[in-house]
Amino acid sequence: MSGDDRQSDLAREHKERQAQRAAEQAAKARRNTFIGAGVAVVVVAGGIFAVTTLVNKDTGKKVAAESTPSASASTPAVPAPTTEAPKKKTGPVTCTYKRDNSGVPFKYVGMPGKKPNMKLKTMTVSTNHGDIVIDVDPAATPCSVNSMAFLAKKGFYDNTKCHRLATPETSGLFLLQCGDPKAKADGKNPTDGQGNAGYVFADENVGIPYSKGIVFLTQPAEASGQNSSQFGISLSDENAQLDPQLSVLGMVRSGLEIIEKVAKDGVIISDQDITGDGGSTAPKNPIIIKKVTVS
Numbered sequence: 001m002s003g004d005d006r007q008s009d010l011a012r013e014h015k016e017r018q019a020q021r022a023a024e025q026a027a028k029a030r031r032n033t034f035i036g037a038g039v040a041v042v043v044v045a046g047g048i049f050a051v052t053t054l055v056n057k058d059t060g061k062k063v064a065a066e067s068t069p070s071a072s073a074s075t076p077a078v079p080a081p082t083t084e085a086p087k088k089k090t091g092p093v094t095c096t097y098k099r100d101n102s103g104v105p106f107k108y109v110g111m112p113g114k115k116p117n118m119k120l121k122t123m124t125v126s127t128n129h130g131d132i133v134i135d136v137d138p139a140a141t142p143c144s145v146n147s148m149a150f151l152a153k154k155g156f157y158d159n160t161k162c163h164r165l166a167t168p169e170t171s172g173l174f175l176l177q178c179g180d181p182k183a184k185a186d187g188k189n190p191t192d193g194q195g196n197a198g199y200v201f202a203d204e205n206v207g208i209p210y211s212k213g214i215v216f217l218t219q220p221a222e223a224s225g226q227n228s229s230q231f232g233i234s235l236s237d238e239n240a241q242l243d244p245q246l247s248v249l250g251m252v253r254s255g256l257e258i259i260e261k262v263a264k265d266g267v268i269i270s271d272q273d274i275t276g277d278g279g280s281t282a283p284k285n286p287i288i289i290k291k292v293t294v295s
Contacts, residue, residue, distance in 0.1 A: 093115070093116055093118070093142045093143070094114050094115065095112065095113075095114050095115070095116055095142065095143035095146050095147075095201065096114070096143075096201060096202065097111050097112055097143075097147070097199045097200070097201045098199060098200060098201070099111075099198060099199050100196060100198055100199055100200045100226075100228065104191075104194045104195060104196060105180075105181075105182035105191050105194055105195040105196075106181070106182070106195055106196050106197060106198040107156065107181035107182065107195070107197065107198065107229075108197065108198030108199075109151065109154040109155075109156050109197065109198075110150075110154065111199055112146050112147050112149075112150035112151075112199075113146070113150070116138055116142040116143060116145065116146035116149075117138065117146065117149065118138050118139060118142065119138075120136060120138050120145055120149055120294055120295065121135065121136065121295070122134070122135060122136065122253075122294070122295050123136050123145075123148060123149075123152070123215075123249065123250065123292065123293070123294045124292070124293045124294075124295075125157075125178075125255075125289055125292050126289070126290045126291045126292070126293070127258065127287055127288060127289055127290060128286070128287070128288040128290065129258045129261070129262060129287060130255060130258045131254075131255055132233070132252060132254070132255035132256070132258060132259070133252070133253045133254045133255055134215050134249065134250045134251065134252050134253060135250045135251050135253050136148075136215075136249055136250035136294070137250060140204075140206050140248070141204040141206060141247050141248055141249065142204075143201055143202070143204055144201075144204050144217055144227065144247040144248075144249055145249060145250075145294070147197075147201060147227070147228075147229075148231070148249060148292070148294055149294035151197055151229055151292070152291075152292040152293055152294045153294075155291075156181065156197060156229060156292075157178075157179065157181075157229075157289045157291065157292040158289070158290065158291055158292075159288065159289070159290065160178065160179070160180070160181055160183065160288070160289050161178075161183055161184065161185035161282075161286055161287065161288050161289070162176055162177065162178035162183075162185065162282075162283065162286075162287040162288075162289065163177060163178070163180050163183035163184075163185045163192040163193055163282055164176070164177035164192070164193060164280070164281055164282065165177075165259075165262070165263060165267050165281055165282065165283040165287075166281055167263060167267060167281065168236070168238070170267060170269070170280075170281045171281065173236070173238070173239050174234070174235040174236035174238065174239065174263075175232050175233060175234050175235055175236075175239065176232065176233045176235065176259050176283075176287065177193070177218055177230065177231070177232045177233075178230070178231060178232075178233075178287070178289060179196075179218075179228075179229040179230035179231050180192060180193055180194065180195035180196070180229070180230055181195050181196075181197070181229065182194075182195035183195060185268075185282040185283070185286055186268070186282065187268030187269065187270040187282055188270065189270075190270075192270070192280075192282065193230075193280075195229075195230075196228035196229050196230060197228045197229040198228075199228060200225065200226050200227060200228050201225070201227050201228075202225045202227070203224055203225055203227060203245070203246070203247055204227075204247040204248075205244070205245055205246065205247060206247075206248060207244060208244055208248045209244035210234040210239050210244065210246075210248070211234060211237045211239070212234055212235060212236050212237050212239075212256070213233075213234065213251050213252040213256055214233075214234045214248060214250075214251060214252075215231060215232070215233050215234075215248070215249040215250050215251065215252060216231065216232055216234070216246045216247060216248050216249060217230065217231050217232075217246055217247045217249065218230045218231060218232045218246065219246070224245075227247055231249060233252060233256075233259065235256070235259060235260065235263070259287070262283050262285045262287055263283070265283065265284045265285040266283075266284045267281040267282060267283055267284060268281065268282045268283075268284055269281060270282065
């Protein structure tokens, strides 16, 4: 074999190894996270709008791109944005909720009613760092918004801690996860990320992947129909490496910078997390939900 041929073979083998490593990292992210992918279409109260018109609507400005940590080099490219709006529910809507008998930690405050309030528009998450305001659209995911409104009214989220801050360095993704009523978010509690409201309900997948600012319900990896109290907030368009599959609540209107600032303080790595990646990276600077209001 000539020197040129050998050099060509080495280059080919190096390229194949790189591709294999990228595939393995993407597969690991799929196993270890609860979310789907990034998008340029989002659900908001009153209709479907382009994501560029909704970030920080109160101020008319977007959060600076440089404030979001970049994903790893192996993260697949973000797919081309779609302009097709998801289909909304038509006619009377009836929601079905059932008790969860899986044995996970829970805080039971009752069951939501079957008839959702289709006039709800805004969800405000008041934290120790400030308010995160979210536009919601019950016309797209009525039972998800109905559940969130019920739990908020019951004070379910009062004084709970957001248990997971996934970063590109730790998970290949950038998102905040909250809503486990039993989470300690201290890097020591092995069941962080498992808790719920004692009931579950079906998916309302409207086909929207998850870009920066999208708020969605989370459930155990590989599960379906296990929606409850936990929700996530996407902090980067780079989350587009996974397929969309979860119920979208809406889009952050203001307050995303609060989470981004906390993320700069780093995370607590917990190797005791028995779910794999459910609560293994709590924010070092705790995010405590004082109250959630849906109106």
